[in-house]
Amino acid sequence: MSPGHYLALSTILFTIGAVGVLVRRNAIVVFMCVELMLNATNLAFVTFARMHGNLDGQIIAFFVMVVAAAEVVVGLAIIMTIFRTRRSSSVDDANLLKY
Amino acid sequence: MSASNQVSAVLAQGGAIPAPHIEYGQIAPMLLVFGVAIAGVVVEAFVGRTWRYTVQVPLAFLGLAGAFVWTIVLGWRDKPFHVAAEGALGVDGPTLFLQGTILVLALISLLLIAERGSSGQGGVGGGHFTAQAAALPGTEAEQETMAAGITQTEVFPLLMFAVGGMVMFPASNDLLTMFVALEVLSLPLYLLCGLARRRRLLSQEAAVKYFLLGAFSSAFFLYGTALLYGYAGSVRLSDIAAQLSRDAGSETLLLGGVALLSVGLLFKLGAVPFHMWKPDVYQGAPTPITALMASCTLVAAFGAMLRVFYVAFENMKWDWRPAMWGVAILTMVIGAVIAITQTDIKRMLAYSSIAHAGFLLTGVIATSADGLSGTLFYLAAYGFTTIGAFAVITMVRDAGGEAAHLSRWAGLGKRSPVVAGTFAFFLLAFAGIPLTSGFTGKFAVFKAAIEAGATPLVIIGVLSSAIAAFFYVRVIVVMFFSEPEADGPTVVVGLPTAAAVALGLTATVVLGVLPQPMLDLAGHAASQMFVR
Numbered sequence A: 001m002s003p004g005h006y007l008a009l010s011t012i013l014f015t016i017g018a019v020g021v022l023v024r025r026n027a028i029v030v031f032m033c034v035e036l037m038l039n040a041t042n043l044a045f046v047t048f049a050r051m052h053g054n055l056d057g058q059i060i061a062f063f064v065m066v067v068a069a070a071e072v073v074v075g076l077a078i079i080m081t082i083f084r085t086r087r088s089s090s091v092d093d094a095n096l097l098k099y
Numbered sequence B: 001m002s003a004s005n006q007v008s009a010v011l012a013q014g015g016a017i018p019a020p021h022i023e024y025g026q027i028a029p030m031l032l033v034f035g036v037a038i039a040g041v042v043v044e045a046f047v048g049r050t051w052r053y054t055v056q057v058p059l060a061f062l063g064l065a066g067a068f069v070w071t072i073v074l075g076w077r078d079k080p081f082h083v084a085a086e087g088a089l090g091v092d093g094p095t096l097f098l099q100g101t102i103l104v105l106a107l108i109s110l111l112l113i114a115e116r117g118s119s120g121q122g123g124v125g126g127g128h129f130t131a132q133a134a135a136l137p138g139t140e141a142e143q144e145t146m147a148a149g150i151t152q153t154e155v156f157p158l159l160m161f162a163v164g165g166m167v168m169f170p171a172s173n174d175l176l177t178m179f180v181a182l183e184v185l186s187l188p189l190y191l192l193c194g195l196a197r198r199r200r201l202l203s204q205e206a207a208v209k210y211f212l213l214g215a216f217s218s219a220f221f222l223y224g225t226a227l228l229y230g231y232a233g234s235v236r237l238s239d240i241a242a243q244l245s246r247d248a249g250s251e252t253l254l255l256g257g258v259a260l261l262s263v264g265l266l267f268k269l270g271a272v273p274f275h276m277w278k279p280d281v282y283q284g285a286p287t288p289i290t291a292l293m294a295s296c297t298l299v300a301a302f303g304a305m306l307r308v309f310y311v312a313f314e315n316m317k318w319d320w321r322p323a324m325w326g327v328a329i330l331t332m333v334i335g336a337v338i339a340i341t342q343t344d345i346k347r348m349l350a351y352s353s354i355a356h357a358g359f360l361l362t363g364v365i366a367t368s369a370d371g372l373s374g375t376l377f378y379l380a381a382y383g384f385t386t387i388g389a390f391a392v393i394t395m396v397r398d399a400g401g402e403a404a405h406l407s408r409w410a411g412l413g414k415r416s417p418v419v420a421g422t423f424a425f426f427l428l429a430f431a432g433i434p435l436t437s438g439f440t441g442k443f444a445v446f447k448a449a450i451e452a453g454a455t456p457l458v459i460i461g462v463l464s465s466a467i468a469a470f471f472y473v474r475v476i477v478v479m480f481f482s483e484p485e486a487d488g489p490t491v492v493v494g495l496p497t498a499a500a501v502a503l504g505l506t507a508t509v510v511l512g513v514l515p516q517p518m519l520d521l522a523g524h525a526a527s528q529m530f531v532r
Helices: A003-023 A027-052 A056-086 B003-012 B024-046 B049-077 B093-114 B140-147 B155-168 B175-193 B200-232 B237-246 B251-269 B277-284 B287-312 B314-340 B345-366 B369-395 B417-431 B437-451 B455-480 B495-513 B516-527
Strands: B396-398
Touching: A003 A027, A003 B200, A027 A056, A027 B200, A056 B175, A056 B200, B024 B049, B024 B093, B024 B155, B049 B093, B049 B155, B093 B155, B093 B287, B093 B369, B093 B495, B093 B516, B155 B175, B155 B287, B175 B200, B175 B251, B175 B287, B200 B237, B200 B251, B200 B277, B237 B287, B237 B314, B251 B287, B251 B314, B251 B345, B277 B287, B277 B345, B287 B314, B287 B345, B287 B369, B314 B345, B314 B455, B345 B369, B345 B437, B345 B455, B369 B396, B369 B417, B369 B437, B369 B495, B369 B516, B417 B437, B417 B455, B417 B495, B437 B455, B437 B495
Parallel strands: none
Antiparallel strands: none
16 A cells, blocks of 8 residues: 555545534534544654654654643643533633624 | 664664763753743642742742843853754754743743732732632632632742743754644643633633644644655754755645644734634733733744744745735734724733734744844843733732723823823833834834835835724823723732833833844844754
């Protein structure tokens, strides 16, 4: 299988994630879509590492995983706090700040 | 050298792995800030609640001051700069200038964050941060924590982690380090945004919005990095520049990578069309954190932007300049025009910050040593003014917290002329009136942009400064030429806040009246440009 297929898959996953962020209403689902985008990036990094024949891309993938894990901790804490206050995790309900 | 070659070379030596060479002296400011952040976490774990505040504040203060002194020493020695830590960090003139600026501005923000005030009527009473973020707003648990007189001290380690990320961000010489620095500076800020003591719903909403949009934009940054890695086979900025000058590799990957990377960077500086988070977050966040974001984060983001576009993409400036022109024009005009309609004072300053990001982008577009030094000067001048302005906002208070609505500021000039006069001076500096630092900064970047052939951009910049001057002057008119309300806000002056205002005011006056030493410093820092 040519590396191009993996890149195509990575692009498709990234696009699904980006569209998901834009159209979904639940903050948790929006956040999951961001994670999907990060995983699509990892796939691209590993594929490019294979194509260039160096290991940089694979190392970067590990860094991305660690950063994504840290982001989950912070993100879920913030989403949990607003859910406990408002009894809703819909991003449409948080509408006090506008204009 | 590629990593697989290194691996086979090591195997041939029989397992003796050479340790990487780290220049600890050059990266000591970053290490010091991160070290103090970790020490702050340990303090949170082991020091009793009553003592935490008295330990945390001096610790954070000493960490930032020590890092600043070390930065000055590094700049003083002024040897020919070279990259540090196996090429991951570039500690050079512009970086040291930016790091010094960030550290000083963070020190002034620390004064605001450390303000605990007296719990008198309408006072700051326990500081700007909620005693316990986990206690729900309006519940008994919250009232209990308030009554127990608990003060929030976790903000200090969070602040130090954020500042550590900020001093690392402009120094990052490869895109992976830059991504890690971006996350290290962003994640604590997301949390800090949600910790306001009053108007907690607004604060939590700001945190959610900032977090979701920030994570979204850093995913774009990362995909841009992946595409550039595919283009150049390395994420080192100098390797990307070398691949560009060879004119090899896939142009699709290059252009896609540059575009996505720019989205991530432009989001952090709040350039139109990636500015939507800025008004919401600036309004909802606790005001000391808004001051920190409006000054230090902006400096750090512009530092990274300058490094990426001056080192990696300088050879393709004919490709990115038109897009950047468009972004700069939109940022200046939309920031200035929408600010006119705002009625919340923090929101108005957020739009003003967007407009200033546009003015600063003209310095980036110039791509010259003059553009670099002008941007450096502007960042320092704007940082001091904006911290001072937000510090004044924390002082003008109603029963329920800060007097956010503009109409509440009516007649403040008659009630407390000193505070209103200071705020008016900061607004004039934002507008760029001569004899304030804002004028010198704008003059420096616009001059560089004209020399680089961007005259139309400068004309639009001057016009939008004129539009912006309208709403600054409107606030001054409201403060000085309207009758005070009977139940108007009170001015509560705490010592740390007053010190922050005084420092911001002094810097704004000095950089306006006697700008030459600072201009020389910025010019000297920019003269050797970035290391590669």
